[in-house]
Amino acid sequence: MKSNAFRLGAALAAIVVALAACSVSDPPDPTIGWSPDRLYAEAKDEMSAANYPKAVELLGKLESRYPFGRWAQQAQIEIAWAHYKDGERALALSAIDRFLRLHPEHPALDYALYLKGLINFNEQQGLIAWLGRQDLAERDLQAARESFDTFKQLVTRFPESKYAPDAEARMTYLVASMARGEMLIARYYFQRGAYVAAANRAQEVVRKYDRAPAVEDALAILVHSYDKLGMTELRDDAQRVLDRNFPNSEAMARVTANDDRRWWQVWR
Template sequence: MMDSSVKGGRGRAFRVALLVAGMAGVTSALGGCQSDPDIDISNYARSIEPADVLYNQGLANMEAGQLTEAGRKFEAVDKQHPYSEYARRAMVMSAFVNYRQARYSEAINTASRYLSLYPNDEDAAYAQYIVGLSYFRQIPEVTRDQRSSARAIAAFTEVIERYPDSEYVEDSQAKLRYARDQLAGKEMQVGRYYQERKEYVAAANRYRLVVEQYPNTRQVEEALARLVETYYAMGLESEAQTAAAVLGHNYPDSQWYADSYKLLKTRGLEPRENKGSWISRAGAALVGS
């Protein structure tokens, strides 16, 4: 028969062995969790941080130029403390950080989400401004597709009309003018293409669109001169004369006007405005009028 002390010693040893084995199993399980791509223990630990701590850490990261880390902090506030005051602020800051990092789609999406949740908030104008800036920074050269210009125009128009007293209106107006000039420039490019191919009706339609829809852009001066050329080529002398007259009234010292005047003279014509023409009506809205 086995001695009771031996039995007791072996029993205690067995229990210790089980305890050690159990701890090893726990450790192994935790290690497995940490290696599992779907479970991040460090993220879980951070989730206990208060919203204000995360938010202020994000601000500190921004000031230090650590934009990626700042973005993570602001996103953490939004995810871990949704609909809190700090989440609202963090959403705007996250949009700004994405914009600064040229992550324009993310900036637009975040700012748009903010606007859908808090359309009348004090930072709503800024969020809308970020949307405009993000589209504006994607405007390509005039020879390429100008959808970003059109979207920037829509976004900045929203800033100006919906938040007329905001500090972002003046810059929005300036960038709006540039974006509109890009759209007008694209129309001019297409018009010149048609004109070179002697498709004068198509060309004239493009130039007319510039004069009527983009009267306060730099493209109007050339558009009027091109109208003189295309109408002249089609034998529409009255329209050509009217275009030249409106061009001369608004840009009397322009080389475009000098060239248009010279062209009319080759047929013994001169600038003469027909008040019944669409060009005369559109001329009233031009920059130089």
Template structure:
């Protein structure tokens, strides 16, 4: 991820300002590479020092400089830039809550600035980095999607949109995986109605995720087990239409054959309505 559009025009000056001290302090993480006191430094000097610290990999010190600008020179142009840059630095350090808070504050104060899209992007990235395995709660996946969607809706021409869309797909895949995990749990406990609701949700809400193939096969299995053979045939027909060469379809077809049945479409069912969305869908809503 690049922040060159924010740092452009100042990093060269910063590099010249600290060239004399970089050599002696570069390898010590606890020593500031800039020597001037926060209390006497003007905003531009602090900002350039912060950028130099980023270049030197001293992110904690860079964050301190950006915070000093915010405190000592509030509402200045440097304070505006320092706020979003501090969000970036905190993100790079893995301080995701701090990054999110700084970006949200920036959006609240500067909702239409040139860097607002980047602030949304940082919020989405910070939540995205915290998405756990599907066995755990996926609320960060939802929050990641929300931030990226706000970015896309408000700034559709932003350079960050392609990566935001990619991250949304990942988060949706996680949410679908969580639904599948819960559905399988209900299946094992023979709570079939609850399992159907989960698998149905994957097909309806997340039709373009990899989990939809298994979700359709599980619907075939659960419907068949409950004696709802027509529903099982419908689910198998949608599965076969979209994934004719998959093992999931082969297993579903074999299951129906145990009772002399075959997949059969029902154009009036909910499965028929969503069936055409399963393959090649670009809808991330």
């Protein structure tokens, strides 16, 4: 009898402890009963204060409690914006891609595309970090390409959008940035004696970005690379194109220069 009573008492004590722990770890949600207007207003206030994680939390509650109609849609796109402002690129892209997938005909589709372009545009600024790097991987240009493609989709589908002019300006900048990125890789290969790889990269710049400032140095890379490979006919062809399009060019000297900082600043 005493053993049974002891076990019963221990079980009751364990239940009491568990209930007490729950009461401590799970306080009542103060937003219970809030209207959608209040949830949204509070989330906007948190964003204004740069408290983006809290804003995301409130917007998530708004979407889950009002899953249909404009409140859920607004919450989804605001969550993407909050993640973007918080520097959470992967989360921001996931959120905006979800919005685009769920609402392909939404009235704010042009803004959603613009935001997706901005998320990747901000990421591509990391190209500058290449100057001190040893590993120039293809993935480093991916964000710039994705940003360009999204802005292009925006201006093609919504040419009258208020976001279109800024998107077009960013596209122009991205073309120059991508060309610079390709040229940094080309020069990386050239300086390490990988002349075939250097020539291939330089050819890509001339072919894809024919109006970019980096084309001048791409042609010079081609001349030097073909010369190193003993491909004299191709070397002379590249030299003629360089001389015709860039008279008095200093690009030939830049290719063999050791000052990476100078190389970058020429294209700025």
